[in-house]
Amino acid sequence: MRILLTGSSGWLGRHLAPMLRGAGHVVTGLDIAPGAETQIIGSVADRTAIYRAFADRGIEAVIHAAALHKPDIARYDTQAFIDVNVTGTLNLLEAARMAGHDRFVFTSTTSLMISQAVRDEAGAEAAWLDEDFGPLAPRNIYGVTKLAAEQLCRLFHAEHGLASIVLRTARFFPEEDDTHRALSGENMKANEFLHRRLTVGDAAAAHLAALENAPQIGFGSYIVSAPTPFDRRDVRALRQNAAAVIARRFPQAAALYAARGWKLADRIGRVYDAGAIERALGFRCQTDFAAILNALAEDRPMPFVHDAHYQSPKEIRG
Template identity: 40%
Template sequence: MAAAATVTGTSGLVGAAVAAALDAAGWAVRGADRAPGRWTTVVGDLREPRVRRSALAGADVVVHAAALHAPHVGRVDEREFRAVNVGATEGLLDDAQRAGVARVIYISSTSVYGHALVPADRAVWVDEGLEPRPRDIYDETKLAAERLVATADAASVTLRIARCFPEPLPVLATHLLHRAVGIADVAAATVLAAARHTVTGTFNIAGPYPFTRADCPALHDDAAAVITARVPEVAAAFRDRNWPLPRTLDRVYDSGAAAAALGYRPVHGVHQVLRTRQDP
């Protein structure tokens, strides 16, 4: 009998990708979301206990991806943010404990680093040792939910995922050099976290980048020169498309901890975008 995974937010971009990847890996997937979707079997608000209990029935693992996100800041009341991102998470964890769920995977965001992402004289090297400094209600509530997950009775993993939503190609290509991640890599990381029963902790999930920590001063001063030196084929592809190379980069996300603990190996980077996608 297949192990069972409950995934919340399965009608959204990340939740749907995670549900599909878990299904492909042999998990029995049960999805929950406020809106219908391909992977959503329980439609309802996770603030309601009956919805949570229905979603968690029979689950061995819960992947909690449902949340209000950064685009909702300023459009949704802060009390709503706390109720959805923190209150519903707390209720889900309580109900998961009662249901005997053995493992919790929380989908967080690199956005929680907040003000710590602002560079001084060099690009910020963003690993898990960087202290989060939330800048808005989204960051605050995601970090608060992380803390709830970390203190849950079940073994837990928090995945701080980098930017992974659709963007214009020149912007996407630039972000995939240092601060974005392919949605398929996010899903793959989640499958790894679900299967690695003894691994706990918080991990950045970002793309394959060509830079090292030693590049940070130069990336701040002349990113175009560093890109040309490190990945000349990418610089040439940008020039061929009349896309400007960035003059400065403010940060580089580091997924080394996830590579070591989970075996995470991102593959959907800037090279793939340049190979497979054409200008509109």
């Protein structure tokens, strides 16, 4: 298929484009910043640019990964989030509808599931986040606009039959966390594979699985995260003494972490359950917490990327 990949210069896009080509697709990358995987410089908020790309490139399917993200809240105003995350999605859906497409894949975020109460970890138990979690009350403009874009995808399936898969991806960014610095960045990322992280390679592979399965699914919204070793019976213990829960499942973890000078989580306030995408699409992330421990035991590099100096291409572009 001839696929339009938005956000092609970004962290996900530059990993996803080669994977799509490897599966036999012809990829046209669109981004506001130049990059090796970007053929069209433009914004998804520009309807004319989108329609021209469809016409000139014979686009047959869309993977929409372009967005303003949570760290962008400090750099862009509310209107910019509406323009890019909502209007941009609408432009692509309208173009796909008029072109008669049978599939559309949208990169969403687990962030929209985090209300202020979940973020504050106000309860006595860890929040168990799956596709039935709700009501949803995003705490910032990023989450609000991504949820609105998800609803547009649902609406276009209901009203026009456009098969749409929404992927609520957990964390896979390479840079430092923009709010929490209690642990070193690499240590923190390793811990998150227990409950809220995946590799960028797994994120890309999930999009390929969604593209292939969309016509059979119709509409679906799925959390994409490394498979958690926990279950719902652990939610109270995770809030009170996460290290003890981890030790029961991974007795070697404490020693391996100590040898690296790392620290396991004392408390875990939320867990993403990615079981639904495995049941519906047959997709399961390849890298999990066991892979982290194996790398530590064998003194190999971590199976994820940590780059404290990473900058988004759009910010480098200015």
